[in-house]
Amino acid sequence: MSKELILEQARQSILKCDPKKAVEVAKQALAEGLDPVEVLSEGFSDGIRQVGDLFGRGELFLPELISASQVMKEASNVLEEAIEASASKNKGKMLIATVEGDVHDIGKGIVVSLVKAQGIEVIDLGREVPVPTIIEKAVANNVNIIGTSALLTTTMPEQKKLEDVLRKEGLRDRFKTMVGGAPCTQRWADRIGADAYAEDAAEAVRKALALLN
Structure with missing residues (x-):
């Protein structure tokens, strides 16, 4: 699967508040050797930004905002282990x-x-x-x-x-x-x-x- 498609699926999993899909996409991204920081920032985080914009325009309500946040957490949990493994430590x-x-x-x-x-x-x-x-x-x-x-x-x-x-x-x-x-x-x-x-x-x-x- 192409990187662009994985990033789009990451965004959609947040917009649709689908935790199962989010975890699946995160694991697939790692399996295909994609940069977990890029997947997080350009995929899932972009979805969250869109959710925030919809909330700001009154097209989503607080329960949906919180739901999207929980989906984001589940995806982040999968990616953070890989991120931390590659990160330098002790900066503060x-x-x-x-x-x-x-x-x-x-x-x-x-x-x-x-x-x-x-x-x-x-x-x-x-x-x-x-x-x-x-x-x-x-x-x-x-x-x-x-x-x-x-x-x-x-x-x-x-x-x-x-x-x-x-x-x-x-x-x-x-x-x-x-x-x-x-x-x-x-x-x-x-x-x-x-x-x-x-x-x-x-x-x-x-x-x-x-x-x-």
Whole structure:
């Protein structure tokens, strides 16, 4: 099967919320020697971006968005083992979480996979994570970067709260911080005092490497 067809099937498995097909495509891609990072970023992640666009236009609803996210996770689990096997290690540690009140983790899941591919250790706290938990785990794991994701404008203030609490507790200089999610912008990152903003997963990887360097 051609690479283009495999990538298209990967996209469609996400758009159709078909976990069985997604896992099948991921395994076939590896069996045929395709680059797992490319399959993830240009196949499955492209499908997720399309899902996000449909959600933004009101053509999909939150349950479908969450379903697509779960399919993405299953495909990522298959590909990540191959990605990690080929990745260089010990470039640093990054904690990633979706903020409290926000149930989405589509973009975050893609970021986790691609950041791992660059040899950065990732502590993924999942969805709806309170600021105190984020800070507690960041300190406990001695991470270099804290990345937070917010899909909703109503949950963006949690990213500001993180910056405020880090400063209040005298921990702000200990970590680099990165924000992302559909409503976030560079202006928002500047306003709250975050070190970086990433528009998508590929940019998140570039920014994370830059912060570590």
